[in-house]
Amino acid sequence: MTVSETATTEPSTTGDDVLVDVRGVKVHFPIKKGVIFDKVVGYVYAVDGVDLQIRRGETYGLVGESGCGKSTLGRAILNLETPTEGSVVFDGEDIASLSGERLRRKRKDIQMVFQDPMGSLDPRQSVESLLIEGMKAHGLAKDERSAAKRLRELLSAVGLPAAALKKYPHEFSGGQRQRIGIARALSVDPKLIVADEPVSALDVSVQAQVINLLEDLQEEFGLTYLVVAHDLAVVRHISDRIGVMYLGALVEEAEADDLYAQPLHPYTRALMSAVPVPDPLVEDRRERILLKGDLPSPANPPKGCRFHTRCPWRQETRCDTERPQLRVVEVAGAPESHRVACHWAEQIESGEIQAHEVTATLTEQTASGGEDDFVGPASVTEAL
Numbered sequence: 001m002t003v004s005e006t007a008t009t010e011p012s013t014t015g016d017d018v019l020v021d022v023r024g025v026k027v028h029f030p031i032k033k034g035v036i037f038d039k040v041v042g043y044v045y046a047v048d049g050v051d052l053q054i055r056r057g058e059t060y061g062l063v064g065e066s067g068c069g070k071s072t073l074g075r076a077i078l079n080l081e082t083p084t085e086g087s088v089v090f091d092g093e094d095i096a097s098l099s100g101e102r103l104r105r106k107r108k109d110i111q112m113v114f115q116d117p118m119g120s121l122d123p124r125q126s127v128e129s130l131l132i133e134g135m136k137a138h139g140l141a142k143d144e145r146s147a148a149k150r151l152r153e154l155l156s157a158v159g160l161p162a163a164a165l166k167k168y169p170h171e172f173s174g175g176q177r178q179r180i181g182i183a184r185a186l187s188v189d190p191k192l193i194v195a196d197e198p199v200s201a202l203d204v205s206v207q208a209q210v211i212n213l214l215e216d217l218q219e220e221f222g223l224t225y226l227v228v229a230h231d232l233a234v235v236r237h238i239s240d241r242i243g244v245m246y247l248g249a250l251v252e253e254a255e256a257d258d259l260y261a262q263p264l265h266p267y268t269r270a271l272m273s274a275v276p277v278p279d280p281l282v283e284d285r286r287e288r289i290l291l292k293g294d295l296p297s298p299a300n301p302p303k304g305c306r307f308h309t310r311c312p313w314r315q316e317t318r319c320d321t322e323r324p325q326l327r328v329v330e331v332a333g334a335p336e337s338h339r340v341a342c343h344w345a346e347q348i349e350s351g352e353i354q355a356h357e358v359t360a361t362l363t364e365q366t367a368s369g370g371e372d373d374f375v376g377p378a379s380v381t382e383a384l
């Protein structure tokens with residue numbers, strides 16, 4: 001029996017078209033105890049061996065339950081978190097090796113759009129001052145006068161009138177504030193925008209407008225996006241490719257359409273099975289995968305496959321001992337770009353390995369009150 005605790009993977013893409021190259025990244029946070037917190041008693045394995053590449057001009061969606069490490073990975077890419085292991089190469093340069101002016105220039109190229117625009121915009125600063133701040137810091141503007149044209153262009157690009165410049169964040173709606181946050185990110189002419197839950201704080205009616213705006217801006221300015229979200233619907237709409245994270249690692253990665261047409265990892269299957277279908281007849285017969293148990297703590301992740309404790313297709317003892325690599329699977333209809341970290345993806349897809357009595361149609365669940373057993377992220381169903 002092979003006992004493996006490392007999950008090294010083949011890169012999904014290589015070469016000049018790669019803007020962000022994440023290799024073997026781990027971010028482990030020490031858990032400290034003691035009167036003066038000097039004793040390390042363990043680690044939170046927030047990100048635990050992630051390889052992913054983001055191509056220039058694409059939108060990469062990173063999806064997973066709360067606490068799976070999405071934001072920490074995003075922060076590692078932004079150089080706001082130093083990886084415990086592994087590297088992040090941005091535009092050909094390892095960001096950990098940069099300092100001084102080169103690091104400052106690189107920081108300009110990677111901007112962030114936050115979930116809560118109110119929290120990320122200083123309420124005491126006018127929109128003009130908020131937008132010009134980064135431009136000044138990066139030598140793109142001297143003062144308000146010289147930047148006036150650029151500021152008006154930025155506001156127009158995000159669909160706000162020039163009059164907004166003299167106003168303050170509290171004078172805007174949530175959607176408008178997010179537009180200001182986006183204008184702020186754009187102000188320094190970045191290459192990559194990391195959007196962490198960019199619409200989850202907004203009313204559903206406004207979400208689509210902001211998503212459409214992000215798409216229009218991508219085309220206009222040739223931007224690359226990393227969109228971090230727990231909501232499958234948002235990620236599906238905006239992403240070219242999607243990575244599904246579970247407990248600090250990618251469990252599946254594919255072109256968005258391929259992932260939705262043929263989810264191959266048991267966890268992705270469970271997530272997808274929670275998404276309602278608009279047709280009531282299909283919806284009634286739809287099979288849902290019931291996940292038992294809670295999400296394990298990232299401070300004490302299960303050995304072997306991180307998902308084995310909740311997996312309906314778990315096989316003894318390989319799943320408990322050997323951590324599966326993200327690999328191209330030999331499944332009809334799955335292209336090489338579709339990678340899955342499951343030992344049994346082929347056998348599950350062919351029906352050779354059956355789930356252990358944990359699937360049910362919606363009608364069966366309602367009749368038996370089995371809804372309580374479903375532990376897939378409620379947010380997925382709520383958001384749709």
Ligand SMILES: Nc1ncnc2c1ncn2[C@@H]1O[C@H](COP(=O)(O)OP(=O)(O)OP(=O)(O)O)[C@@H](O)[C@H]1O
Nearest residue numbers: 029044046065066067068069070071072073230298
């Ligand atoms: N600075 C930190 N120190 C210790 N633990 C941390 C720190 N930052 C994050 N964590 C832990 O790391 C794990 C992953 O957190 P992270 O915020 O990356 O997850 P997430 O998938 O983005 O979740 P959410 O959607 O709720 O933000 C969580 O258990 C979190 O509590």
